[in-house]
Amino acid sequence: EDKVVQSPLSLVVHEGDTVTLNCSYEVTNFRSLLWYKQEKKAPTFLFMLTSSGIEKKSGRLSSILDKKELFSILNITATQTGDSAIYLCAVGSLSGTYKYIFGTGTRLKVLA
Amino acid sequence: EAGVAQSPRYKIIEKRQSVAFWCNPISGHATLYWYQQILGQGPKLLIQFQNNGVVDDSQLPKDRFSAERLKGVDSTLKIQPAKLEDSAVYLCASSLGAGTGYNEQFFGPGTRLTVL
Numbered sequence: 651e652d653k654v655v656q657s658p659l660s661l662v663v664h665e666g667d668t669v670t671l672n673c674s675y676e677v678t679n680f681r682s683l684l685w686y687k688q689e690k691k692a693p694t695f696l697f698m699l700t701s702s703g704i705e706k707k708s709g710r711l712s713s714i715l716d717k718k719e720l721f722s723i724l725n726i727t728a729t730q731t732g733d734s735a736i737y738l739c740a741v742g743s744l745s746g747t748y749k750y751i752f753g754t755g756t757r758l759k760v761l762a
Numbered sequence: 763e764a765g766v767a768q769s770p771r772y773k774i775i776e777k778r779q780s781v782a783f784w785c786n787p788i789s790g791h792a793t794l795y796w797y798q799q800i801l802g803q804g805p806k807l808l809i810q811f812q813n814n815g816v817v818d819d820s821q822l823p824k825d826r827f828s829a830e831r832l833k834g835v836d837s838t839l840k841i842q843p844a845k846l847e848d849s850a851v852y853l854c855a856s857s858l859g860a861g862t863g864y865n866e867q868f869f870g871p872g873t874r875l876t877v878l
Contacts, residue, residue, distance in 0.1 A: 654804075684866070691851055691872035692766075693805070698866060738804055740867075747818045750795075750867065752804030 652677040654741050656753035664761050667729050671756045673739030674721040681742035683715055683722050688736040688755065696724070696737075729760045764788065766870035768854050774876045780842040783873045787835070787856030793817075794831055795867065796839050797853040805853055811837065844877045851875070 657672045673683065682700045686693035697706040699715035699722060706713050710729075715722045726733055736755040743751055767786040775781050787794050792813055797805035808827065810818040814834040822829070826845070831837040841848055851872045859865035 656804075686869075691874070692853065692869040695866050695868070740804075747810070749807055749810065749818055752797075752806070754802070754804045 652741075652743050652745065652751050654739055654751050654753040656737075656739050656756050658756060659754065660757040660759070662759045662761065663729055665730060667760075668725065668727045669729060669758060671724040671726075671737050671739075671758070672721060673723070673741075673753055675739075675741045675751075676720065677741050677743035677745070677751060679744035680717070680720075681744055681748065684740045684742070684750070685713055685722075685724050686738040686740065688738055689734075693738055726758075729758075731760050731762050734758060734760045766854055766856055766868055768852075768870035768873055770873055771871060772874050772876075774878065775844055776878050777846055778843040780840065781844055781875060782841075783839045783852050783854075783875075785837045785839070785854030785870060787837070787854070788858075788868055791856035791858050791868075792834075793857045793859065793865070794837050795855040795857075796829055796837070797855065799851045799853055799872070801850070808839070841875075844875075846877050849875055849877045 654675045684698050685696040697713045704715040710727045713724045738755045739753045740750045794811045796808045799805045808822045809829045811831040814831045829839045853872045854870040855867040857865040857867045
């Protein structure tokens with residue numbers, strides 16, 4: 651059965667700290683791994699990682715994909731209170747039909 | 763570019779009642795997804811459309827849930843009758859491509875359903 655596991659489930663840090671969020675997966679026919687930020691309801695897209703793009707960076711956020719060890723990390727440096735959110739990892743899998751499987755998310759709270 | 767639209771934003775019903783949700787994807791997006799997100803969990807795919815055809819509905823509780831995509835654009839998701847465990851946020855998403863796994867999904871604001 652396809653599964654995506656995120657850790658930690660929740661995290662509390664202070665402004666300026668650096669955090670690392672983890673996503674491990676076991677899926678059939680991996681296609682892509684996506685990171686989303688969910689503040690209230692709608693997840694907003696952060697990064698997509700594929701076999702041809704295993705490292706992405708945007709401002710204070712960066713992510714890498716290790717296809718051999720089947721995991722990805724999302725790094726946030728110099729955290730701000732606005733980074734407080736749930737971070738979701740989704741993996742694209744082709745098993746008959748193509749689908750995205752989501753992890754349960756990591757709830758990050760950044761204290762001022 | 764207008765985003766994915768959903769309505770209503772909130773709905774409170776009693777168990778055994780019926781409810782319907784509406785989604786309008788981004789113009790030109792071929793693939794539409796309905797997800798159920800229970801508090802504390804990640805989104806779970808209920809149904810995926812490619813234009814107006816169903817690609818995957820393996821996790822849709824078909825005894826009470828139904829969905830359609832009209833003319834390959836708007837979509838409605840219905841629950842009849844609702845159960846307490848259906849309380850969740852229902853998210854609609856769309857993507858440009860044919861669900862190959864290399865297309866970003868854009869999510870709507872969701873509908874928060876509370877079943878009493």
